[in-house]
Amino acid sequence: MSLYVVVEGRRTEPRLYRAWLPLLFPGIQEAPRIEDAIGNHFFLLAGEGYPSYLDRIRNAIADMNLDGMRFTHLLVSVDAEECSHDERLAEIEDVMRDAGCSVAFTVIVANCCIEAWLLGNRKFVRRNPEDEELRSFLEHYDVREHDPEGILPRPTHRTRAALCLSYLKAAFRERKQSYTKHNPGPAATEPYFFALCERARATAQTPRHLRSFARLLELPGRVTLAPLE
Amino acid sequence: MSILRFEFQDDSRSPWHLEPVEFSELTLLVGISGAGKTLTLNSIAAVCAAARGRNSGLYDCRWAIEIATDAGTLTWRATTGGAPPIQAVTTRVHVDVDDASGSGVEFHGERRSPPTFVEELIQDAEGRSLVHRTKGEIRLAGSDRPIRMKDSESVVSLLQDEETMAPLFQALRKVHRSSPAQWSYIPFDPNRVRQLEESTDSVEALREATIPIGQKAYLLQRRFGSEFAAVLDAYREIFPQVREIKIGPTSELGLRSTEDEQSTSYEFLGIAIEENGVGSAISWENMSSGMRRTLRHLFELELSPRGTVLLVDEYENSMGVNCLDAVTERLLSPSRDLRLIITSHHPYVINNVPMNLWRVVTRKGSNVRIVPASEIPELDTRSKQDAFIRLLNAAEYREGIQ
Known part of the structure; x- marks a missing residue:
């Protein structure tokens, strides 16, 4: 079972997520197509910015519904930009609900950008x-x-x-x-x-910073990746 | 006619190589900016200009172009020599008949002689040599005696009237690069127009005439009212505010200033539109670039001769959403025998052209490679994401230049 990832833009986020995901999930590999996601894979799609990525999210859910067992989790990572974090999060969650998202998902809204x-x-x-x-x-x-x-x-x-x-x-x-x-x-x-x-971990000496980034670090605890049976 | 296969090598000061590419009836070249789409179209256009006997500027180049002609498949291979030095030229033009001195005006410029053809080979589908030029001699199939002809012109052009060469010449003549330049300063010669009117007794004959497309549009308006009205209707479907399209000598359209009338004795063809609620005609220059481009493509589709290969670079440029869908629809379903090679970056265009017609352009250094979408693994998927999005996310596209 694998991870479907939709990120904000075409340039920065795909490069960073391709570098970061293997650090969060050791051994994870990128699947070039959804069909290649056969366990411990991620399939990554650039969202082409707001509001284009809303369509990408809808279609990602359709992709995941094609074969319920293939993807365990949908990760959406976008920027709040000039919106508030909560406003952008609510908008995306509405889209996901309307699209009938039945799998577990994590929406990370970077405050205000990556x-x-x-x-x-x-x-x-x-x-x-x-x-x-x-x-x-x-x-x-x-x-x-x-x-x-x-x-x-x-x-x-x-x-x-x-x-x-x-x-x-x-x-x-x-x-x-x-x-x-x-x-x-x-x-x-x-x-x-x-x-x-x-920086995202609070210590006795330092307050907790980068709260929206910290959501990404919680991901391994929320996602189980395993070979497709 | 159609271009089946093309390969090109430029060994000049800006060397680059295009690996063999195959084309279909409609080919959509997609790729990131700088990958080589425009360069490919330019090379095809230049090779076809060389076939017509024009100065193509293709120095130190090699190419092979395989064409489906009325006489079967023919392949033209050519190698040209290096660029000769630039020469300074002075041209004296007599622009005013009242010029008492008669000296006219001098224009100074530079000129480079056309490239020399070092080697050329024309073969039929079975690989049999029909014409072979090498070491200054041209050998025709079936003839023992070599002939010598000027090496600054291609054999396709030199032998255009020969029975075996005519189909190739006619086919390459029909490769047309869509360009806005052909719609400005269209010369108007009343005598020539009269001749053309007499000689073109059908729309098909008008399409076949070797005159600028703007002149064809003028003659269409004068001679073939219902076909002209069809173009107008198509245009009005996209731009409902347009009442009329008018093509004619600028003086008749009222587009010349009094100053122009007095200072020049030559005449150009002008294009103007009339809109509902707008008092005076809107000249070509004052039309929006999207309206100009749309009209240009409509006339190209109507007036290109049968078998034309139309090269259109980034045709979505300047076109708003109100015209892009209608023009795309027309480009994709031409009612006549036209071939298209187009480039685009636009999601609407890419999503609406079937993926089997896409060719993905990539470049590694100076080596350009164009592959069918079927060779891009990421595109062979059941994913519900738009085709354009899948393309953007494919590694071959993303890393299109290395």
Whole structure:
């Protein structure tokens, strides 16, 4: 039994999820077609953004209903963007209910986008950068100290998601690396992912951050993958 | 006629290679931007220009094109030589009959001689050589004596009147690249129009005429009212606000300014539409690009000669949702013997063309590969996701350039 995954966009999310899912489910492999998902597989589909991904979700449910035993779980991962987390979650759950989703599912709504999650790597975002723009972002909202998911809007950027993207690019630039939506580079590596996991765990010294990302970490406890009988 | 197979190699300063690709009656080329779709269409168009005796600009190239002609399947292979140096040219044009000095106006430009044909081979379906050009000599099947002809023109063009070559020439002549350029500055010569009117006694004869499509549209309007009305009806179905399409000399359409009238003695054909509720005619230049494109395609579908292969690059460009579905429907079900090779990125187009007609274009370095959708494993599935979405998620498409 396998996992059906619908993610927000075509560029960043598929690359990150292809890198992250094997870290959450050791041994899991990607199935190029639904028919190839014969257990401990994931089938991943880019949602092509909002609202296009709502159709992808409806059709994913139709796919899962084709053969009830093939997929155990539907994972939907999208961005809240300028909506509230709860508003976007309710909209997707409505779509799933209307489409007659009978399998277990997890909807993760990134607050406000996947770049906000990636800003959660404390080790990566330098405290005292040389890059002027990064310094100005840190002065506006220090993602090392405060939860990146709560980033405040800034007049220089029309949306919080656009601000997160510029912020992340500046953090990469400071390290002489580049981040693009198409090529997230080190953000798709194991150490980077584990740094985000660490940030998402509350400790005595640090409050719990990246709550929407933490939903992803709960997934192995909710999903059982096994060979198809 | 149809293009069955095409292979192309460019060894010039921007070398690239197109692996052999097979086409169907309708071929939809899909692939990410930069994969080589437009390059493929350009190469086909340039090869066909070379067949017509035009300067194709194909230096240091090799190709093989297999064509279904009225005389069976023929394959034309050719190799061209390198580019000669650019020459400076000066052209003197006499534009004004009242020019007292008679000196006219000088235009300075650059010109490169057409490519030389180093080797050419035309074979029939059984692989028998019909014409072979090599080492400056042309040998025709059945003739012992080689002939020498200028090497700046293809044998397809040079021997277009030969019985064995005519079908190939006629077939390659009918490959038409849809281009907006053919709809601007269409020369209008009243004497030529009179001749054409006398010689075209049927719509089929008009379709076969070797004149720009805009001129054909003008003659259709003058001579064949019911066929012209059918185009107008199709156009009005998409744009109900349109009352009339008018094609004629710009002076008759009232599209020339007084200044133009005084300064020039030559004449162009103009196209204009009249809309309900709009006082004056809307000229081609002032029409929306979507309306222009729609009208262009409707006339191309109506006026292309039988057996035409129409090359259309990203035909959805400029077209809004109100015209895209209707034009797609017409492109997909041409009532006459037309072949289409089109490229598209648009979900509507891709979802509406059967998957067996898709060819997925990928590029590895300078090597372009075009494969049928049936060779993409991700597309062979029962999934309820849209065909376009499955395509976007297929590794072959996603990683279309390496």
